[in-house]
Amino acid sequence: MAESWNTITSKRTITRTTSGLPDMFDGRSRGDGSDNKYVTPIPRSKSLTLNRRNIRELDVTPLIQLPSVEKVKTLGKTRREKSVEIAALKPKDWKKVSVKHREKFERLSEVWKNAEGNPELIKIINDNGVCFKEEFSIGSGSYGTEVYVCLGSDGIERAIKRLPKVLCNLLKNERDILTSPNAVESPRVVNYCFYDDTSSPDFGYLILNLYEKNLEEFVKEEGETITESRARKMIRQVLEGLKALHAREPRILHRDLKPTNILVDVNGDLVLSDFGIGRFFPEQAQIELLETQKTQNLSEVWVDDAAEKEKLMKTYKDALSTKPCKYFDMGKGTCPFGASCFYKHANPDGTIAKVTVRRYDNSEGERRIINSLSLWEFIEARDGISLEDLLESLFD
Numbered sequence: 169m170a171e172s173w174n175t176i177t178s179k180r181t182i183t184r185t186t187s188g189l190p191d192m193f194d195g196r197s198r199g200d201g202s203d204n205k206y207v208t209p210i211p212r213s214k215s216l217t218l219n220r221r222n223i224r225e226l227d228v229t230p231l232i233q234l235p236s237v238e239k240v241k242t243l244g245k246t247r248r249e250k251s252v253e254i255a256a257l258k259p260k261d262w263k264k265v266s267v268k269h270r271e272k273f274e275r276l277s278e279v280w281k282n283a284e285g286n287p288e289l290i291k292i293i294n295d296n297g298v299c300f301k302e303e304f305s306i307g308s309g310s311y312g313t314e315v316y317v318c319l320g321s322d323g324i325e326r327a328i329k330r331l332p333k334v335l336c337n338l339l340k341n342e343r344d345i346l347t348s349p350n351a352v353e354s355p356r357v358v359n360y361c362f363y364d365d366t367s368s369p370d371f372g373y374l375i376l377n378l379y380e381k382n383l384e385e386f387v388k389e390e391g392e393t394i395t396e397s398r399a400r401k402m403i404r405q406v407l408e409g410l411k412a413l414h415a416r417e418p419r420i421l422h423r424d425l426k427p428t429n430i431l432v433d434v435n436g437d438l439v440l441s442d443f444g445i446g447r448f449f450p451e452q453a454q455i456e457l458l459e460t461q462k463t464q465n466l467s468e469v470w471v472d473d474a475a476e477k478e479k480l481m482k483t484y485k486d487a488l489s490t491k492p493c494k495y496f497d498m499g500k501g502t503c504p505f506g507a508s509c510f511y512k513h514a515n516p517d518g519t520i521a522k523v524t525v526r527r528y529d530n531s532e533g534e535r536r537i538i539n540s541l542s543l544w545e546f547i548e549a550r551d552g553i554s555l556e557d558l559l560e561s562l563f564d
Contacts, residue, residue, distance in 0.1 A: 251284050254280065254287055254297070258281065258297070259320065259321055259322065259323040261323045262323045263324055265325055265434055266317075266325050266378055268381060269306060269317050269378070272304055272317045273325060276304060276318075276319055293328065294361075294364060296319065296320045296326060296375055297320075297321075298317075298319075300316060306327065308500075310494050310497075311338060311494075312331060312335065313329055313338075313444075314329070315327055315330075326361060326376065326378050328376075329373065329375075329376065330371050332370065332372075333368070333370055339363060339372045340372075341445070342444050344448075345420055345448070346358065346443060348418070348420065350413050350415055351420065354408070355437075356406075356409030356412060357409055357413070357439055357441075358441040359376060359377035379434075379439065380431075380433060381432050382428045383402075383428070383432060383438065384426075384427035384428050396551060400561070402438055405437060406430060406440070409438070409439065417450055418448040418449065418450040419449045420443075420447070424445050424446070425440070428442075484510075489511065489512055490512060491512060492512050492514060493511035495509075498514065498516050
């Protein structure tokens with residue numbers, strides 16, 4: 169049954185009507201299947217006189233809080249400005265280069281067009297449009313790194329790395345290395361475009377040139393067709409990249425060189441990438457290290473007894489076996505050390521993954537165990553040429 173109660177102010181009376189409401193407005197559901205809540209904690213009463221004293225004692229919250237007209241205008245203007253910016257930055261001359269990622273860019277271009285009416289679909293970072301959805305992802309790495317395709321307003325296809333804000337020091341370190349002379353002047357090192365840590369409160373971004381795939385993927389896809397001359401060229405390009413990093417002060421140590429961190433462009437040329445844990449190694453640091461080695465009495469930490477050494481190694485391995493392997497990444501990645509890895513290879517359900525041991529016979533008839541695909545081991549097994557002989561022939 170409906171009934172009225174009056175709220176009396178100093179100058180006028182406001183009448184409100186309730187219909188079958190509980191005795192106290194609260195945060196519980198109405199019970200009618202809807203998600204509506206009672207949010208105004210005012211007791212039912214036939215009449216309630218409000219004055220300055222008791223109005224402060226009551227927590228009177230409006231049922232619906234509408235933004236002011238000025239705020240609505242501001243929000244509408246911001247949305248229109250975003251739409252105008254997105255429309256203005258959409259590239260008019262898209263330079264189509266990538267073959268592997270062509271469909272992703274076509275889809276991104278379509279989303280960008282639709283974003284002119286819905287600006288939340290596209291994020292603009294330094295005049296590059298990107299959509300952080302799974303369909304635009306082209307890779308992932310350690311520490312939660314994600315890589316997506318992005319398209320510049322200049323029509324150039326690029327890649328953008330995204331990392332949680334708390335780990336942006338890795339992106340900053342990579343930026344510093346890639347902008348150093350040793351890296352900038354070498355065609356065998358990935359090209360840096362832009363770093364941003366202000367566009368999002370949660371993530372930092374690093375924009376780089378786009379490449380088709382990494383070396384591990386390349387060898388898996390085209391391993392049988394790689395000729396000896398092609399293999400020599402690939403090895404030479406990797407060595408040229410390392411030579412550039414070590415050429416002059418301050419020298420750069422990559423510290424994580426592996427097939428997944430060597431990228432292949434659309435022409436099949438190789439570049440070194442992923443310098444997140446790389447380091448500058450100036451000449452002074454090397455001198456200090458050598459001096460330390462000369463003066464330190466290393467015999468104080470050397471273990472001669474075989475039993476003690478075995479015990480020490482077992483303790484070390486047992487401690488590492490309880491820590492998850494960052495390369496295996498709960499089954500989402502591949503550990504290059506395979507069965508030789510000291511860390512824990514656990515699946516998401518907690519079960520321990522079974523590591524498959526792969527073996528091959530080299531040119532000298534020796535059976536060897538390999539834990540990850542190695543280009544030179546593949547060439548050695550297939551053509552009977554050792555890595556040492558191959559390197560000698562490269563520089564003859």
